[in-house]
Amino acid sequence: MLSTLEILPDEILMMIFTYSGDVTTTLRAFLGLNQRFNRILLDKRLHLLTDFLQTNIRDEYYKCDVFQQVTQRLLTINKPMEKEHLYQLLQPLLSLYSQHKYLQSQLEFEYEYHKFLSVRQRLNDDRKTTIDLELETEFNKLRNGVNIVTETYVERIRSLVLNEGAKLVCENHELTGFNLCQAINNLLLQFIYDKSKEQSALAKLCLKLFKILLISNPLNMKNRDYVGNGGCDASYFFIYEIFHLQHFYHSRVSTPSVNMNIYRAVVDLFLFAMQCQKQTFQDANHIKRIMFNMLNMVEQTHKNMFIQATQWGVVQIIADEYFLFEHDTSDDYYCSYSIRGVLKNLMKHSRIDILRYICRHSTFQDDISSPDNIRETVNILTSNRSHRRLFCEILNDESFAFLRSNKTLIFILLDKKERQIVEKLVNLSKNVLNQLDADGNDPLLHVCLKVAGCRHRIIEYLLKMGSNTERRNLEGRNFTDALQLSRNEKLLKHLIEHEIILPRSTSIG
Numbered sequence: 180m181l182s183t184l185e186i187l188p189d190e191i192l193m194m195i196f197t198y199s200g201d202v203t204t205t206l207r208a209f210l211g212l213n214q215r216f217n218r219i220l221l222d223k224r225l226h227l228l229t230d231f232l233q234t235n236i237r238d239e240y241y242k243c244d245v246f247q248q249v250t251q252r253l254l255t256i257n258k259p260m261e262k263e264h265l266y267q268l269l270q271p272l273l274s275l276y277s278q279h280k281y282l283q284s285q286l287e288f289e290y291e292y293h294k295f296l297s298v299r300q301r302l303n304d305d306r307k308t309t310i311d312l313e314l315e316t317e318f319n320k321l322r323n324g325v326n327i328v329t330e331t332y333v334e335r336i337r338s339l340v341l342n343e344g345a346k347l348v349c350e351n352h353e354l355t356g357f358n359l360c361q362a363i364n365n366l367l368l369q370f371i372y373d374k375s376k377e378q379s380a381l382a383k384l385c386l387k388l389f390k391i392l393l394i395s396n397p398l399n400m401k402n403r404d405y406v407g408n409g410g411c412d413a414s415y416f417f418i419y420e421i422f423h424l425q426h427f428y429h430s431r432v433s434t435p436s437v438n439m440n441i442y443r444a445v446v447d448l449f450l451f452a453m454q455c456q457k458q459t460f461q462d463a464n465h466i467k468r469i470m471f472n473m474l475n476m477v478e479q480t481h482k483n484m485f486i487q488a489t490q491w492g493v494v495q496i497i498a499d500e501y502f503l504f505e506h507d508t509s510d511d512y513y514c515s516y517s518i519r520g521v522l523k524n525l526m527k528h529s530r531i532d533i534l535r536y537i538c539r540h541s542t543f544q545d546d547i548s549s550p551d552n553i554r555e556t557v558n559i560l561t562s563n564r565s566h567r568r569l570f571c572e573i574l575n576d577e578s579f580a581f582l583r584s585n586k587t588l589i590f591i592l593l594d595k596k597e598r599q600i601v602e603k604l605v606n607l608s609k610n611v612l613n614q615l616d617a618d619g620n621d622p623l624l625h626v627c628l629k630v631a632g633c634r635h636r637i638i639e640y641l642l643k644m645g646s647n648t649e650r651r652n653l654e655g656r657n658f659t660d661a662l663q664l665s666r667n668e669k670l671l672k673h674l675i676e677h678e679i680i681l682p683r684s685t686s687i688g
Contacts, residue, residue, distance in 0.1 A: 185215070192219050202231040207265060211256040221250050231269065232276045233443070245275045266484045273485060277446075277492025284451040288458055291341065291394045299344035307346070314345035314395065321362045325381055328366060333388045340395040347395045353403040353410030360402035360413040363389055368416055368445065369426040371437050379440035386444045390451050397455035401465070414469045417449040422476040422490055439485065446489055453500065463504035470501040471517040474537070479528045494533055502540045518546040522559050526566050535578040544581045548588075556582075557591045561600065571603050583608060590616050593626050598637050605644050612646050619653035621646065627661035627670070628652075635673040642679065 184192065196219065199205045205227065209216050220227055228250065229240055240246045249272055260268075302310070317336060320327050339345040349358035367385040370378050393399060403410035406427070419427050424437055453469075456462065473494065481487045525534045537543045547556050560570040573579045582588065583604065589611045592601045601622075605611055616625050623646040626634050642648070648658040662671045662680075674680045 185213070189219055189222075192216070193222070193225050196220060196225060196227075202227050203262070203265060203269075206253075207260060207262065210253060210265075211258045211260060214254075214257075217254050217256060221253055228269075228272060232272060234276070239279070240275070243275060245271050270484065270488055273488030274492050274495070277450075277489055277496065280447060281450045281454070281496050284447070284454040285458070287390075288394065288451060288454045291390075292397075292455075292458070295341055295344065295394050298342065299346065302344050307344070310339065310343050310345040311348065314339045314347050318347055318349075318362070318392070319357060321366060322357050325366050325370075325385075328381060328384050328388060330384065333384050333391075336388060337391050340391050345395060347392050347399060349396075349399050349402050351401050351403055351412075353405040358402040358404075359389070359392055359399040360404045360416065362392075363413055363448070364404055364416055364426070364428070367441070367448070368420050369429065371420060371424070371426060371441050371445070372429075373441070374436075374438045379438060382438075382441045382444040386448050389448055393452060393455045397459040400452050400456050412465075413452065414449070414465075415472055417445060417452070418469065418473045418476055418493075420445055421449065421493055422473065422478060424481075424486070437486075442486070442489075446493070449493070450496070453496070457500065461504070466497075466501050466504055470497055471521060473497050474521040474533070475517075475524050477524060477528060477530055477533060479530075491532075495536065498537050498540075502542065518543070518552060519555050519559070522547065522556060526559055526562075526569060529565070529569060531569060531572060531576070534573075535576065538578055538581070548582055548585045550587070553585055553587055554591050557588065557595070561592075561595060561597055567597075567600065570600060574600070574603055574607060586614050587616075589614055589622050590625055590629075593622060593630055593637065596630065596632065596634070596637065598640065601637065602640055605640075609644065612641065612644060615652075619651075621650050621652075623648070623658055624650070624652050624656070624661055627658065627667060628656070628664075633673070634670055635677055635679060638670075638674065639677070639679045 184195070187195075196205055196209060199208060206220065210220055211217070219225065223241060228246070232240070234240070249268060252268055299307070314336070317332075317339065320332075340347075347359070350356050351358070353360075363385075367382060367389070370382070400414065401412050403412050404416065406415075416427055419425075421442075424442075456465065477490070477494070481490065522534075525531075538547070546552055560566055560573070574583055589601065589604060592604065612622055615621055616629070618628075620628055623638065623641045626637055626641065630637075646658075651657045661667060662674070671680075675682050
């Protein structure tokens, strides 16, 4: 027998669904009850999924493969869902949203910047000086705080830049005067916890204002603000807020609850600023600094689905931009040093997902597994019990096959007597038993000749896995010769006592 709801026409049900709460509440309440409800909930006329993304640009999303795939999965739901399951299904949409916003930023910047350049190119030098000074005067009014930011003020700035061709020139140094980075910090970033409607409205005005000012001079992305021991450019403060969910100059709160309208504005402005840089000044080292700053600020996966997906989207965008210039960056020492910090941070917060993504690229593979870094990498991955568990996951993952095949990894693990990880590595690839160190020692000989302390269990395992006891190193020693050395007297005794080898002959037991 049909329920009261089920006898209603589609149009009435759409009205009911529209007034049933936010998108996730509505989907959790009605999705999966029956196929008709599923079809109505995902009908394009209802726009639930695009409302979920808080965008009015709908047609482009409806055409996307990801959007259609998510829709098809949701249509097949046949029972009510837990929030976590729903979020898991919707997550690809949020990742798509970040990528789409980045593309929108490119189109927006290219259009407005071309318009600005066409106006400015028609100005003579005297007019440029006059109009630039006027824009500088208006900009300096922002020192007085947010009260100056009104619709009238923003429209005045817009007119100066896009109609009259004014260019804002600021000092990049943090101590020389007021600049765009300081203005962004003071007028937008510091209000991330303010949930008032007034502040949300102001964030939209600030977003529009700072986009216009960046169009007038994209190089202002290099403006710096004070950080206690020097200065950092605007991108550093954007990244700090996007991943730490707080303003750099404010104390950290234990349970941050951010104004999502402001958070969205911050992300939008950051993506726009990245496009400003990409389209006007190709600075590989600047992208590198942004990349490493970001990876050092990444924390554990956030519970808020939008924040979680946004952070992941930003990671993908910045990583992809960085790897476009991976062969153009300089300062290899800085890169190697930064890789170690990144690895420590990602392991600390169990972000194998991000590590997997960045390790698709040869630059990170080479840095993590280079002769200079591989031992430090292993030290980080074996620094505590949880890291060791993650290390085993990494060895299992094909994304990290480059690490598994590193010729020195087995010897470093043997030096540290990480028996369980050695066993994991050998079980995954028995070829490591044939790798040789600088003196021609295979793993079995390496343990006998270069590893101190209790080693008999490791040797027992290596013998069990088929190590060649007759192989000789560069000095002509094999396994039997190594056991006859005076420094291995105790080792030999343990091997015999535990019946790993036979007495006298030192042959395999």
